[in-house]
Amino acid sequence: MNLFYSFLAGLFSFFSPCLLPLLPSYLVYIGNISSFSTFQSEKKSLIYHTLFFIAGFSSVFASFGALGSLIGKLLIGYKTYILIIGGTVLVIFGLFTMGLLNLPFLVRQIGIDLKERPQGLAGSFLVGITFGLGWSPCIGPALSSVLFLSLTSEKTSEAVIPPLFYSLGLGVPFFVSALLVDVLLKHFAKIGTFAKYGKLILGFLLIVIGVALITGHYVELTLRLSKLQRFF
Numbered sequence: 481m482n483l484f485y486s487f488l489a490g491l492f493s494f495f496s497p498c499l500l501p502l503l504p505s506y507l508v509y510i511g512n513i514s515s516f517s518t519f520q521s522e523k524k525s526l527i528y529h530t531l532f533f534i535a536g537f538s539s540v541f542a543s544f545g546a547l548g549s550l551i552g553k554l555l556i557g558y559k560t561y562i563l564i565i566g567g568t569v570l571v572i573f574g575l576f577t578m579g580l581l582n583l584p585f586l587v588r589q590i591g592i593d594l595k596e597r598p599q600g601l602a603g604s605f606l607v608g609i610t611f612g613l614g615w616s617p618c619i620g621p622a623l624s625s626v627l628f629l630s631l632t633s634e635k636t637s638e639a640v641i642p643p644l645f646y647s648l649g650l651g652v653p654f655f656v657s658a659l660l661v662d663v664l665l666k667h668f669a670k671i672g673t674f675a676k677y678g679k680l681i682l683g684f685l686l687i688v689i690g691v692a693l694i695t696g697h698y699v700e701l702t703l704r705l706s707k708l709q710r711f712f
Contacts, residue, residue: 482629486642488685489622490649495678496577499619503657503664510604511658523661529604530658536608538647541623542640545630549639552631566628567693573621574686577679619650625686 494500510533511526555562575581626646633639657664692698 482642483645485685485689486626486629486645487649489626489682490646490651491653492649492678492682492685493619493622493646494650494653496619496682497676497679500678506654507658507661510607512599512603523658526658526661527655528601530654532601532604533608533611534647534651534654536605536610537612538608538644538651540609540612541626541643541647544623544627545633545640545643546636548627548630549633549636552633552639562631563693563696563698566631567690567695570625570628570686570690570693572690573624574683574688574690576683577621577686578683579679580683621686622646622682625689 499506507526507530511522511529552562572581572583576583623643623646626642629642630639633642689698
């Protein structure tokens with residue numbers, strides 16, 4: 481269930497109102513393309529750059545997961561309190577994501593500001609790292625919930641898996657967008673309508689996971705929802 485949720489969290493993070501509307505601009509910057517009109521002629525290059533961009537933020541998220549596991553081992557004696565506190569934070573994040581709670585500090589972007597885009601595929605990888613470190617309101621709450629699941633992992637090798645599935649959920653739409661960029665530009669207005677629903681679904685998931693952790697029913701919820709994974 482952790483992996484299924486992590487993937488969905490990444491997927492709905494992509495369809496958030498603060499990321500999806502900027503997708504064409506992201507692709508221009510990631511692919512180092514001069515304008516929207518050159519997308520088709522530089523499509524192959526854009527796909528390669530997008531893959532390196534995805535690899536960049538995936539490496540950051542996996543590193544966060546490993547660090548979370550190490551911290552979790554140090555606080556293993558306080559696991560009950562950590563689950564309650566973490567669940568409360570997730571509920572707050574869920575309300576924020578749904579637009580029911582105003583938290584100005586979550587709106588601020590933290591990270592490295594690249595004034596000039598580095599050249600080449602290595603540059604796209606660095607852009608991905610910068611994106612991962614940004615902790616923008618697009619990915620912050622959802623990623624935090626996934627990293628909290630890593631915090632409870634007993635092994636560091638297991639702790640990096642949820643963030644990687646989150647990266648997969650976030651990265652697949654980026655890759656598909658680069659692959660079908662010509663179709664995307666024609667129907668982008670229609671795709672943008674999913675943004676408002678994405679944040680509501682993601683917020684609801686955060687609240688459900690948070691309440692389950694607070695009440696001690698997370699394991700029970702995991703067992704019930706694990707049956708649904710067979711259909712995906």
